[in-house]
Amino acid sequence: MAAVEIVSFGYLHDAPPTAHLTIDLREHFRDPHVSPELRYMTAHDEPVRAAVLGTPGITDLVAATAGAVTAFASGPSAETVRVADGCAGGRHRAPTFAFALAELLRADGHQVTVTHRDLHRPVVHR
Template sequence: MPSPTVDIVSFGYLHAAPPPAHLTIDLRAHFRDPHISPELRHMTAHDEPVRTTVLATPGIEQLLEATAAAVAALLSGPSADGATIAPGCAGGRHRAPVFAQHLANRLRGRGIRVALAHRDLDKPVVQR
């Protein structure tokens, strides 16, 4: 029997409601928003300056580790057939996809099967 898959779906709250998930993580109020820097605003999580900015936020490492532990707990249940994790930020182009990618890498490093999707990464910058 194959091991369960963890689906990670990053998203932006300003585009649509969060996707259905076992665990939704709201990154809006607690982590540095690259959107506020004009030089980063039109970049995405694909760009190194965005990743560096997000990952330099105090607490991000602890949240990644705590989320990985929560995923392991969800998968250890008697009827666990996978889990969906949905990290969200305002526009879905910066914080959430960076967090999602690093969570996916961490879980894969622990032998967990992961499917990663970024719902809003390629959408236009939200004007706010």
């Protein structure tokens, strides 16, 4: 199978990284930032992952993105497939999505690396 690089990021910090697929999670999926009890947590915390993955449609999008990665990987190029997924601050939705996508792709035999560009950054106050 293919090598896959996944980068989660926050649109409020910098431009999206270059990728074959860029997934924008800002408008259609619940933002844990709006919940005071989740705001200062990250995707490393179970309550954040549960809130994001419990949002209707998110697991379907993870599966669809995995299918798109597999389609890219089946092409004649042996290059690494790059996926960038972003949310507002890069601490909740995007890294949770990246973790879930990586898990699914690894189960399908892909070699996956995950980088969280903005997970370490402070909470963006909006």
